[in-house]
Amino acid sequence: MKTLQLGHSDLTISNLGLGCMGMSDFYGAADDARSIQLIHHAIDVGLNFLDTADMYGPHTNERLVGRAVEGRRDRVVLATKFGIERRPDGGFLGINGRPEYVRASCEGSLKRLNVDTIDLYYLHRVDPNTPIEDTVGAMAQLVQEGKVRAIGLSEAAPDILQRAHAVHPISALQTEYSLWSRDPEDALLDLCAAQGTTFVAYSPLGRGFLTGQIRTPDDLDPDDYRRSNPRFMGDNFQRNLQLVDAVRDLAAQRGCTAAQLALAWVISRSDHIVPIPGTTKLHRLQENIAALDIQLSSDDLAALDAILPPGAAVGDRYASR
Numbered sequence: 212m213k214t215l216q217l218g219h220s221d222l223t224i225s226n227l228g229l230g231c232m233g234m235s236d237f238y239g240a241a242d243d244a245r246s247i248q249l250i251h252h253a254i255d256v257g258l259n260f261l262d263t264a265d266m267y268g269p270h271t272n273e274r275l276v277g278r279a280v281e282g283r284r285d286r287v288v289l290a291t292k293f294g295i296e297r298r299p300d301g302g303f304l305g306i307n308g309r310p311e312y313v314r315a316s317c318e319g320s321l322k323r324l325n326v327d328t329i330d331l332y333y334l335h336r337v338d339p340n341t342p343i344e345d346t347v348g349a350m351a352q353l354v355q356e357g358k359v360r361a362i363g364l365s366e367a368a369p370d371i372l373q374r375a376h377a378v379h380p381i382s383a384l385q386t387e388y389s390l391w392s393r394d395p396e397d398a399l400l401d402l403c404a405a406q407g408t409t410f411v412a413y414s415p416l417g418r419g420f421l422t423g424q425i426r427t428p429d430d431l432d433p434d435d436y437r438r439s440n441p442r443f444m445g446d447n448f449q450r451n452l453q454l455v456d457a458v459r460d461l462a463a464q465r466g467c468t469a470a471q472l473a474l475a476w477v478i479s480r481s482d483h484i485v486p487i488p489g490t491t492k493l494h495r496l497q498e499n500i501a502a503l504d505i506q507l508s509s510d511d512l513a514a515l516d517a518i519l520p521p522g523a524a525v526g527d528r529y530a531s532r
Contacts, residue, residue, distance in 0.1 A: 212257030213503060215482070217288065218382025218409045220361035222330055224288050226478065227503055228260035229253050229496070230413060230489030235272035236301075239432030242491065243275055249493055250279040254286050256500065262385075262413070262487045264292035264335055265320050269301065273323035281325065290331035290383070290411075291320050292365060294338065308338030310349035317353050331383055333363040343367075343375050351379035363411070369398045372408070381408050388412035388484075390421060390458065390473050390515060391442070391451070391524035404483055415477045415486035416470055417442075417524075420451060423459040423469040441526035450525045457518045467505055470495075474502035476515055 213226040232238075234246035250261065263276045273291060280287050293316035296304035320329060332353065334346055353359040363383035364375055375381050384403050388395050392414065403410045416422055418437055425431065428438055428448060437443045442451055455469065462472040470488075477486045488499050507515075 212259075212500075215409070215485070217331065217361060218363075219380035219407055220331075220382045222288050222361060222382075224260040224409075224485060225258045226485060227258055227474075227500060228262055228290075228411065228485055228487035229258055230487040231261060231263045231272055231276055232267045233489040234491055235275055236267045236269075237436045238491075239435045241271075243278075246275060246491055247279045249491065249496055250276070251283070252493060253496060254280075254283050258496075258500065259287050260290065260485065260487065261287055262290045262411075263324075264295075264333075265316060265323070266292070266295040266297050266335065269297040269299070270319075270323055273320055277324040277326065284326060288330045289324060289326065290333065290363070291324065291329055292333040292335035293317065293320065294333075294335035294365075306336045306338045308334055308341040308343070308346035310341075310345055313346060313349035314353070317358055321358065328357060329359050331361045331363050332359040333365045333383070333385060334367075335365050337364070337367050337371055343371050344378050347375045347378040347381075354379070365413075369402050372399070372402060373406075376406055376408070381406070383409045383411050385411040385413055385487075387414045387528060388477060388486075389415045389417050390476055390519040391417045391454070392528060393519075393521040396521060400481060400484075404481060408483075410481065410484045412477050412484055412486040414488075416473055416488050417455075421455055421458065421469060421473040423455050423462075426452070439530050441530055442524060442528070444526070447526035454519055454523060458515070461511070461514055461518070465505075465511065467502075468498060470498055471502040471505055472507075472511075472515075474499060475505035475507055476512070478503065479507050479512065 214223050217224045263272045350362045361382035365385040459469040462469045
């Protein structure tokens with residue numbers, strides 16, 4: 212497994228991470244035993260970068276990951292997030308980056324993960340009502356106390372990232388990035404490279420759409436949130452499916468799967484990018500890991516740019532609440 216240094220920290224992470232959200236929330240029924248087995252396999256083959264958040268479940272995903280890494284703590288880099296508040300029934304309450312909430316959230320995550328220190332602690336979404344300097348200042352205090360090793364932000368604009376970095380080094384910036392979500396190319400990727408921030412690409416497979424395995428909305432579980440995602444609905448679905456089919460055709464010519472081609476593309480964009488695809492299936496995990504061995508030619512990259520240039524995907528990334 213290839214590795215890299217995580218931002219400004221002394222942590223070493225695998226070039227591919229594992230997003231754990233779907234093991235507990237949003238994508239249908241959960242199977243904790245199978246998920247723990249999958250996490251164990253990931254660790255055994257050298258994939259050490261695990262991503263969770265307190266809002267996944269809510270709270271259940273952190274507990275799951277905590278059970279999975281018991282006895283393996285020294286072999287993993289644990290990333291979790293705070294800032295999106297949810298009710299016990301899953302309803303969304305809003306964004307909270309107030310300093311007192313930072314500390315309370317960290318204490319809760321430490322208990323659920325059953326660890327003494329969180330390796331990478333993200334602000335999940337920027338609180339528009341709290342200055343980023345105040346939020347990051349509270350996060351920096353957690354670093355000083357040894358409860359957190361490194362700080363990250365998720366879905367933060369360039370100016371916010373710069374302001375945060377002036378308070379405390381930001382080791383990771385996590386944002387959606389894939390062939391059908393290329394907004395970070397406008398400024399974020401260059402900024403991260405310039406200030407030594409690792410760029411963590413979530414949903415690098417377009418929430419599964421870029422695998423080519425989702426052919427109709429009926430392929431999704433009845434409670435799968437993607438059924439209400441604009442890119443998976445109505446005419447948008449069919450138009451996006453045409454784009455994905457073109458990626459599948461190119462992947463077939465290259466002797467790989469559409470998922471592997473899409474992941475290889477993300478990895479090829481910069482040596483400071485780490486994608487964190489999620490899965491609950493062992494064969495998908497193995498498929499994703501194999502993407503690390505794919506080298507794309509200039510012709511491959513040009514062909515993918517022609518199929519999915521910036522803005523090609525139809526529909527917003529999220530439904531408006």
